[in-house]
Amino acid sequence: MSEPTSEQFSLFKDSIARRLLDQPGMNTSSESSDLDDFSSYLASESWPSLPQSVREATYESRSNVPDSETISLDSTSTSFDDTLISYGLAADTDEAHKFLRKSLADYIEQACAPPPIWKSTRATECEICERTVPLTYHHLIPRSTHTKVLKKGWHPEYMLNSVAWLCRQCHSAVHHVAGNEDLARYFHTVELLLEREDIQKWRRYASKQRFGVRWSQRPPS
Structure with a gap:
């Protein structure tokens, strides 16, 4: 599967990377390229299943973007959950989804932020x-x-x-x-x-x- 390319996807990937760095089980001494590859993989696995309004979130469309807590994650690739679990970054699917929701909240906040003064x-x-x-x-x-x-x-x-x-x-x-x-x-x-x-x-x-x-x-x- 080819990796999506858009400003929104990049924001989402970076949100995942920041959350990964917060995880106690994450090896923060790894090369930055390793973190980039890992966050890109996780983002690519979950991005296609997100609602279009989330994937195209902007300041102008913010009123149509759902809250991260209300987004259904039922169709998220099992590879996303399994990867976090296998790396010891989540104990189970519920924790994996909690990680994803926090990343989504970060992403939505950035994507829908007002333009600079x-x-x-x-x-x-x-x-x-x-x-x-x-x-x-x-x-x-x-x-x-x-x-x-x-x-x-x-x-x-x-x-x-x-x-x-x-x-x-x-x-x-x-x-x-x-x-x-x-x-x-x-x-x-x-x-x-x-x-x-x-x-x-x-x-x-x-x-x-x-x-x-x-x-x-x-x-x-």
Whole structure:
């Protein structure tokens, strides 16, 4: 069976790993790769049997995610239980399920956690030119578009205050290449901005400029 790949699965696997490290019968001196392999195996054995709403849990879908104590574990692979029992990490199936529920509780808490307060994500380098210079924050979804963004359903409400930390020159360049509505709808992350050829050209130019020297803020053609 191939191992699932998703951000949620990784969170679940890490939750299992942390619970394994808490077990008195776990050999904490083992190589980290051994722990990774073991937690990956346990996660892979139990993940497919979990409700889809749990496997796709996010902050936006949190109201549809059941509490870990109410999730049925009847269809969980017996390999999960047998492995914990054979390694002395659980005395019986009930204890194995208790371990899994605690791991699920940790996972659900993380998967459904609210996004960070955007202004607290401040960087030390401009997210476009990567120079270590004084930064400003650029509202990735301009404030003037917030009402329309919600009305049209372009983005969820929690994204409205997302910001990128940009130097003044890169900040000006971003607003030069697109209007506020286009920025809000199509270029609401740094990654999307960097997919633009004009921003890539600007980035190559700006990254070579020394801070404090007067230079044009107009992106190269």
